[in-house]
Amino acid sequence: MEVPGAGRNRRIGPYALLGSGRTVGGGELFAARTDEGLLVTVTVAGPEPAANPEFRDRLRAAVEAARRLSGAFLVPVVDADADAPVPWVATRFTAGLPLRHAVDRHGALGEPALRVLADGLARALAILHGAGTVHGEVDPDSVLLTMDGPRIGALGLVGATASPPPSPTDDMFGLGATVLYAASGGEQDTDALPASLREVIGGCLYPEPSDRPTAEQLVDYLEHQGLPAPEGGWLPPAVTADMAAAAAAVGSAHAVQVPTPPRPVRAPGTGVSRRNLIISLAGGAALLGGGAAALAFSGDSAPPPEGRAGGLGTTARPTRPSGARTTSAPSPSRSSADGPEPVVLAGPDAAKAWSRTGKRAPTCLEASDKVVMVVTDKATSFMEAASGDRAFDALNTRNSFGANMSTYPTAYADGVFYLLCDAPGQWGLLAAFDAADGKVKWAVNLAASDPGGAKIVSNYGRQYLAASGGTVYVCGVVRDYGRKFSTDNPITGYIRAFAATTGKKLWQVQGTDINNVLVPPSGSRLLAASAIPAKEPGRVQMIDAARKGARGWKVPLRYPSPYYGTGWPMTDYADGHFLFAGGKGDTLSVVDAATGTEKWHQRFEAKNGDLVRMGAPFSSPDGATVYVPIGSDLAALSMADGTLRWVATLDGASDRGGANLFTASLRLGGRHAQCSADTVFATDSAKTLWAIDAATGRARWKYTDSSQPDVGFRWTVGGDRVFIASHLTMTAIAADGR
Template sequence: MEPLGAADPRRIGPYALVGRLGAGGMGAVYLSRSSGGRTVAVKVVRADLAEDTAFRDRFRREVAAARLVSGAFTAPVVDADPDAEVPWMATAFVVGVSLHRAVATHGPLPEAALRMLTAGLAEALVGVHGAAVIHRDLKPANVLLALDGPHVIDFGIARATDGTALTSTGAVIGSAPYMSPEQALGQHLTPASDVFSLGTTVAFAACGESPFGDGAGAAVLFRVVHTEPDLSAVPAGLRPLIERCLAKDAALRPTPREVIAAIERPGPRPDPRVDPRAALPPVDAPRPSAGWLPDPIAADVLALRAALTALPAPEPTLPLTGPTEVLPGGSGTAPTAPDRRKLLLGLTGGALAVAGTGTVWALTRDTSKGNGKNPLGGSGGTSGGTPRPSAESVPDAKLAWQARLPASVAQVLPGSGIVACVMLAEVVGLDRRGEKKWTVKGADHGDMPFAVTGPTARTVAAVAGDRLYVSGARFTASGGGQTGGRARVLGIRMADGKDPWTIELADRPAMGVLDFPGVRDGRAYVFPMTTDESAAYEIGVWALDLAARRTAWFHRTEAMPVFWGLPQTGGGLLYADTKRIVAVDAKGGAAWSKEFQAVLVGAAGRYFLVADAAGTLFALEPATGRQAWKAAGVVETSLRGDGVATDEKGTLAFVLLRDEDGGFSLAALDTASGRTRWRSPLPADAEGSSRLGARLLYADGNVYRMGADGMLWAFDASNGNPRWKYGGFKGNSPTELAWGAGDRRLCVSDTGATTVAALDANGA
């Protein structure tokens, strides 16, 4: 939880605000207390949205729907005023940790807890569906584990069973790994859709990952619709029920009451001659009690409760006069900040739904199948026998500036003395001191949402020359409902945000833009998500002639574009999913395609670059797909891409190579021949950090690397020697950090918060 900032209100209605719990595209959520001392989570709408009459109507319907849903395993609305100058809604604060955070921190749940989780979620859905509402976004992040059982939160994208939308135009329609097949296909939803999400959520709790795997949203949704889930880690006694919940045919899924009944009935015992676990006593039907949670998770909840009980009681009438820090024990001195932040961050019972231009897309890949070990602290031997330098020997960089913005920042792009910060509803230009110089609002350009924000954000903008290009979608509405959308790109002058113009994909309805690979030789390349008359969607490649301000060509993809590569010259691009790579020529035709399980895709000079699971990097001719050269030992791309970086002319490709001691070396490859120009062992990552894969950028003579622990490194591009490091983001998940380099700066955004920071290229 963050202290209140200067721009945060101190009181909303009868509630004094204590601290900020989180923020999203629609506003912020605050931990708050009434005059009588009741702790609640207050959702406060952004001031600019409060002026939108249509948004107020949608928020009013959301409040009405949330009021209908009340039960033992939901977070009920306790107060609201959608007609206030700044609309708000207060829900009961659930003292619990999110299922997603608990599993990420402590691992999968044991069977007894899984059974309690399943029954609790089903009971919550009984209440939700009894109020004629479909949740539509049941997922681990929206489940809080409390001492009295699991609680379902966040009805921000719920929909009434009569089809009445309860959310704003362009709001998130679900999270790909937990959506039902009918939701993925844009079909009519019934309460059975939530039962499918229940099944995927419980499977995540049992396995530690989605049963349909990771990857870009489009690839995950393809598997949700067409493949069977991996339930191998689900306990045998629970697996048949979860299999029924995950039936492709909604009519074959059990109702929530049938789920509860199945949990309460003892399941068949395994044969002790085959499974020694059969000798264990049977698992009783779950009952809410403090002992249902594993001890480490229960300890987190108890620590959270202790911190909350130490909050100072607000004055009954006076607003708070300054930021209030949560201090366990009321001692007046904060304990170690990371420990408390870990408990409090993101645990609100009224979390915001992040708005965007379609499904939340996430590039998350399974890194457990790679080769090598987690790098450990200290020096060790590398493949060439060169000693690994110590992190302590590398100078620490100083932060040039840090700025807070009104919403989560999906992408940061430096250029022309400006850092462009792309958010859902606007783009803000910050100057070299981090101060706001200009703002461009999507509402001024045809109701155009720009970005999906949060940890799942992808690339939505690019800088070329003195201009910034931002992709999005223009939605038209009639009678308060969205009737259609068109993908478009907005171009503005980077220095002052002026001279705007747009190019629109006029002949194909679109739900939004999946990704914006970039600009090459005067053409912008965009992946719009288009729809047809049946509401089925497909991803295309849209090439825009920026000088003529018109469409150059449109390519219908043959594979989901999870990865891509843009060569410096020659036009066209390469895109790939986890099974196939497809090359597009300069006129938009498919030059060639191959079955290939890629773990890295990029381009350097005139070649496409792809790597397989064995770590072999291949340079391919764009016209024919013929192999030009190959290199071994290359590390796969990170969860957010950036697996390979190139210099300005594309003559060098910078990659990570895996060493014999489990650590990494940074290498520069000659893109014409594949020969190694230099190879430099890297300082070891922090002990215990999970392996990230390669995440690299090049700019201003530096090769930047983001470590698995969030540490930022700058290396000399001429020889690989470390220049500086910066640990201000250490401890943050790299999947939640967006970055951009150029114009003598490295800029970083925490996509789960509202902060942007900049470092000078020289680290000073």
């Protein structure tokens, strides 16, 4: 192709152009070589912008800013001439393939590669945005795949020279669309996003710019998932082979070298929920009376924007937003300074009531005020809560996988322990043990109640066990053999009910509208939440146990992604009401359990402008107080009207070096917060368990155990004691820490 200003010898400045170029954003991109044989990449501006003097002024300023930027995933600027007949910018040559080329030729990338792609782009944009610059052309053409991660240029011509300039939120939309392109093979089908990225990448594609996460927030989100990095090369072998062939085609020249900094380590408190994040209540709680059950709250009764009808499970093709660009973040309607002063948690180390060492590491725990049930991969044993001594003879029931993010296999109610377990020669049992003597009351084989008779047609995954009101509930996912998941044929969840006295099966319901299930400690009404099926709004709905699982009232949710997973419930119950995250995940909605009528709702905002995403709410045993974890903050609200009572705030860093967060705020499955009569117990990402005075929000004590799993403690509360499992050791701490 003819390159304006290149001359017959195809030179731009001191560089000889190699081969043909390709269009990227606001210019043409070429591999080029100096007379000494060093390789660079040259971007040449088009003739129209080059004729504009303002373009040259903006480019000159952008080049000066870009020269000061460096990062592991940024391609640095090494030379430029904004005053040449045709302006150009040279960057360090980087051997790699454009993302579009790789996807068009080899298909979609897998989940590990997508996570590396999203993380690398977010880290690069965090550096640019932190320096007050914007790239402006993040897309599959400008993103380069290299052997050790993705790359984008430290200077994008569009971001550098456009008038009006693009905003960081436009870059985040581009990042989301780019990752979606790589996940779907170019089809822009959001169903192709893996579960670990669905929420955050979907958030990048929100129509409203202020709703999108920042680059720093995206990095923080991925870090706190704690998923392992891919082993070996991060790209498929076919892509790396193409990469090597492309590098060989350029020639045997040498690339211009500039120092590459190590992977950045962020200072504590610079992530999505900083240590100084102070939540504010936007305008106070709204008390409502007599609303219809089908109404959504906080303005959510309006239909979702086009392409968002099913939350993140739609097949809509996102388009780049039009209209004026904005970088402004939502501001709080009322500062939390108008309410109680935040309490920074600080307290003494707890004194252990007792500690015992066993032969096998516990996989899950459950406790009453008198007895602790300890389950390992070999046996089930019982300990005296007061002393740690053996309470009863051990049983041969076991659970090898135990409690984790997606499974919670124990429950206690009315003097009986319940356990999802195996025994020698028997698998898939639900067993009940008398807490008074440790004897087996009954055990049923759950596989015997699977439909299909002798022919196994479905696998019923058992993710969550609960007991209430004389009934035991097993909840999970139905996996039909030979069935392929799609937006038209999504995951099916189920609820099974058994008589607590005999183990007799009472009823079963299932459907694609059942994902995350809450069983309250009293009453006959359950709450099922769902983010699917796609193309429909998510919802929370009442399941009436007294009517054998009949579906009752329902409330649609425009942003239902917290309820996509099965396992530990992400909703709560208190004083005859259900509590759940509504709005954009920033609003606590409280509805009557019988009718679905909203009692009140409370929206949260961050003083520093961060996006707010509530964790799972939980309540005091008497139902008078509800606790809402949000990043580094824990807010206590009156259940009567949503009045803010106190806010407790974490200080310091997590064990990974980022901001220290309440684990319950991360919306992971599992037990991360509980209450006794006068104490709130909550774990954080520094692997510390806090005991917080329920009346004041001040710390009573703390207990740190670096050997705990990354997703949180193995622990439970029984009476006025906390019981903690750490490898082979069981530890008890009194609620008062003494």
